[in-house]
Amino acid sequence: MVRRYLRLLTVQLKASGLQALQYRADFFTDGFTSLCWVFTALAPLFVVYGRQPEVEGWSFGEALLVVGWFTLLQGILEGAINPSLTGVVEHIRKGTLDFVLLKPADAQFLVSTQRFLPWRAFNVLTGLGLFIYAFMLLGRGPSPLGLLTSLLLLGTSTVLLYSLWILTVSAAFFVVRVDNLTYLFTSIFDFARWPSSVFKGVAKGALTLVFTYVIPLALMTTFPAEAMLGRLPVASLVGAVVGSAVFAWVARRVWIRSIGHYTSASS
Amino acid sequence: MISVHGLRKHYKVHKRPPGLKAALRSLFHRTYTSVKAVDGISFDIRPGERVGFLGPNGAGKTTTLKVLSGLLHPSEGEVRVDGHVPRLREEAFLKKIMLVMGQKQQLLWDLPPAETFELNRAIYDVPTLQYKQTLDELVGLLEIGDLIGKPTRQLSLGERMKCELAAALIHRPRVLFLDEPTIGLDVSMQATMRTFIKDYNEKYGATLILTSHYMDDVAALCPRVIVIDKGLLSYDGSLEALVQRVRPEKRVVLRLSEVVDASRLESLGKLVTHEAGTAVLQVKQDAVNATISRALSGLPVTDLTVENAPLEEVMSELFAENKARRLQTAESVPA
Numbered sequence: 206m207v208r209r210y211l212r213l214l215t216v217q218l219k220a221s222g223l224q225a226l227q228y229r230a231d232f233f234t235d236g237f238t239s240l241c242w243v244f245t246a247l248a249p250l251f252v253v254y255g256r257q258p259e260v261e262g263w264s265f266g267e268a269l270l271v272v273g274w275f276t277l278l279q280g281i282l283e284g285a286i287n288p289s290l291t292g293v294v295e296h297i298r299k300g301t302l303d304f305v306l307l308k309p310a311d312a313q314f315l316v317s318t319q320r321f322l323p324w325r326a327f328n329v330l331t332g333l334g335l336f337i338y339a340f341m342l343l344g345r346g347p348s349p350l351g352l353l354t355s356l357l358l359l360g361t362s363t364v365l366l367y368s369l370w371i372l373t374v375s376a377a378f379f380v381v382r383v384d385n386l387t388y389l390f391t392s393i394f395d396f397a398r399w400p401s402s403v404f405k406g407v408a409k410g411a412l413t414l415v416f417t418y419v420i421p422l423a424l425m426t427t428f429p430a431e432a433m434l435g436r437l438p439v440a441s442l443v444g445a446v447v448g449s450a451v452f453a454w455v456a457r458r459v460w461i462r463s464i465g466h467y468t469s470a471s472s
Numbered sequence: 473m474i475s476v477h478g479l480r481k482h483y484k485v486h487k488r489p490p491g492l493k494a495a496l497r498s499l500f501h502r503t504y505t506s507v508k509a510v511d512g513i514s515f516d517i518r519p520g521e522r523v524g525f526l527g528p529n530g531a532g533k534t535t536t537l538k539v540l541s542g543l544l545h546p547s548e549g550e551v552r553v554d555g556h557v558p559r560l561r562e563e564a565f566l567k568k569i570m571l572v573m574g575q576k577q578q579l580l581w582d583l584p585p586a587e588t589f590e591l592n593r594a595i596y597d598v599p600t601l602q603y604k605q606t607l608d609e610l611v612g613l614l615e616i617g618d619l620i621g622k623p624t625r626q627l628s629l630g631e632r633m634k635c636e637l638a639a640a641l642i643h644r645p646r647v648l649f650l651d652e653p654t655i656g657l658d659v660s661m662q663a664t665m666r667t668f669i670k671d672y673n674e675k676y677g678a679t680l681i682l683t684s685h686y687m688d689d690v691a692a693l694c695p696r697v698i699v700i701d702k703g704l705l706s707y708d709g710s711l712e713a714l715v716q717r718v719r720p721e722k723r724v725v726l727r728l729s730e731v732v733d734a735s736r737l738e739s740l741g742k743l744v745t746h747e748a749g750t751a752v753l754q755v756k757q758d759a760v761n762a763t764i765s766r767a768l769s770g771l772p773v774t775d776l777t778v779e780n781a782p783l784e785e786v787m788s789e790l791f792a793e794n795k796a797r798r799l800q801t802a803e804s805v806p807a
Contacts, residue, residue: 209597216594224582303543304578308595309566315595465545 213310214318221321239280239327246276246398261402266342268400269335270430274362275398277332278425282366282394284325289317290370291387294377302467313460317367336433347433354432354442361449362425368449368456369420375456378463397422400430421448473647473679474517474540479549481510481535481703509535511703512549517681519646522673524694524711525683528791532703533683537649540681541571553647567596570645574652577636579624585635586620589642596643603642610638613668630661637665641672648672650682654689666692687783699787701794711783718790719781722760724753726767727775740766754781 250272254265263271293316296302305315340346347355373386396404396416401423404412416422424445431437487505488498510532517523525533538544539551542558542565551558556565579588593603611617614634619627627635633653640648650669654662670693673680684690690697690711697714699707707714724741728749737743740763741755755763760778767773780786 209594213594216591220580220583220587220591223587224580299576301576301578303538303571303573303576306543306561307541307566307569307571309563309597310595467543 210310210314213314217318218321221319222323224320225323236324236327239324242279242283242328243276243331246272246279249398261400261405263400263402264343266339267430267434269339269342270433271400271426272398273332273335273339274426274429275332276335277329277359278362278366278397279394280325280328280330280332281363282370283328284322286317286367286370288320288322290374292316292320293374294384294387297377297467306464306467312464313371313457317371348435351433351435351437354437355429358424358429358432358442358445361445362429364449364453365421365425368452371456371460375459375463378466393420394422397426401427421452424448473519473521473554474515474681475550475552476516476536476540477514477550479510479513479536479539479551480508480547481532481539481544482547483507483509508703510539510546510700513700513703513705514549515698515705515708517679519679520673520677521696522670522680522682522694524690524697525681525700526690526697526787527683527700531700533700534651536700537571537651537681537683541569541649542566543571567643568645569647569649570640570643571649571651572637572640572653574633574655577624577632578639579632579635581625582623584621584623585616585627585639588624588635588639589620592639592642598643602644606642606644607638610641613671614638614664630657633657633661633665637668644676645678646676647679648681650680650684652684653682654684654686662686662689669693687787691783699790701791702798706794707790714790715780715783715786718786718793720757721754721781722757723779723781724755724760724763724767725777725779726751726753726771726773729772729774732771736771 250265250268253260254268258264260268293302296305296316302316305312308315369390373390376386401413401416404416413423417424428437428441428445432442483506484504485507486498486502488494488503513532513536525536527533535544539546540553540558542561545559553565554568556562556568558565579585580591589607592598598606611620614637616631616634616638619631619635620638624632624635637653648669653669654665657665666689669680669682672678680693682689682693695710697707697709697711698705699714707717721742723744726737728751731749732751734743734746737746737751737753741753741759744752744754746752753763764776764778767776
């Protein structure tokens, strides 16, 4: 079973790679866009830290770690999650989801692995580069335990991002056009470039609560950065693991229910 | 192989009158009506049969095919395909069937069809040797050897459809649902597809249900037809018997060496067409022999054939009959 799905993943990855290579111009513009994204992620940080050395207990170097995680996750989102799942919306609109549902394999797996943008790996590499630069500024390295914890959190963050996207595209089974929802999601994800405590002063801390429990952006970028710095409380780590498991479970249930609602476009 | 009993598929559809006021009102208060796409049909299909599904647009043909392939859940009734309940979408079931839709495509648009074949091989878990054999055979029969390496977007509609068919058959399905597989194709390509589909059915004993607006497809492929109209089954039997029932008259086609006055032709039977040295007469079956001898003795005939009425005409007459019957029933029921 696992071997079969691994083989399927390999074939899907190969097809995506070939698709990316099919258009030479796209291949290079994608690379260039990735580069621009990284600079847009860094720009606000330079603006803010140009005026003050510390924001809500986060120094420039520490905040850079959060941006590193943001850039890395953005690479995963734009490269591995977003292209496949926005394809679902198109499938539903055109009725070609029929072909996915006719296949003897898990439909969620098939749609989630149908398209990858290999160039977005550039963001992942830049994220890693930002970690190195941040620790150079801080004048120390991460502890082995901190590194291990942050790796675990990379897994939970990816699961969280993926689950949030599944929930967003599941709406397409009911309302067909979810472009606005996906734009909203991307805009909200942008907040994840800041340490979650900077929102403490906004609306009596309500925003921090929202970004921790409702749209858990804090779990995705602030927690792994804190883990690297060796100051993440164990309770937060447990919360991240349990939280991502709960989100994944909910997303799976919602997906299965949504498929039942699929009416297929007429021929 | 396929059994359908009392199948109903009703949709709840939101309905509102035109206009801004109605649109605003519908934001808060929606009215729904029930559309009966399929309204209680039953039939059985034996293994290896080729059955044509006929009916006007919106008759419920595609809905039935989608219920049979597990894409749509029936509102009522029992459906089984080779012992499986389609809506459960068991892997064993999905490996046995395939739905080919002339208006939708599964081929990866930017990649050559060979990549889709490879993907389907992995999804259907086709053993390497069987995959190679099947692919060689499909490539040979459909003559797509030089196409499967070109990006799909560069192929013509006909070429793409041939590759679609190949992609659908990589796992050698035992039940094949074909929904308008020849739509938009030119006459010779339609003929190629028909021959191929028939060969596949004969070679692998696959059961086949076909819907098509091209009656030539149905006449060439389906000894049995099921006619659905407004979600109801209006005929199930041989194509020959259907033609006999709806249009028992025969067509006598005369090729004439010189111009003949229409009145002389009309004395032989009902004149259907008369142009450029060809006349088509419609005569009752028991009068065919007499008409032929009268035509041969009295007219400058160079060639003569006896045919059934075109299937298109038979079908439109059947649909008109059904419509008239529905209207009559509606009038006899007091409101």
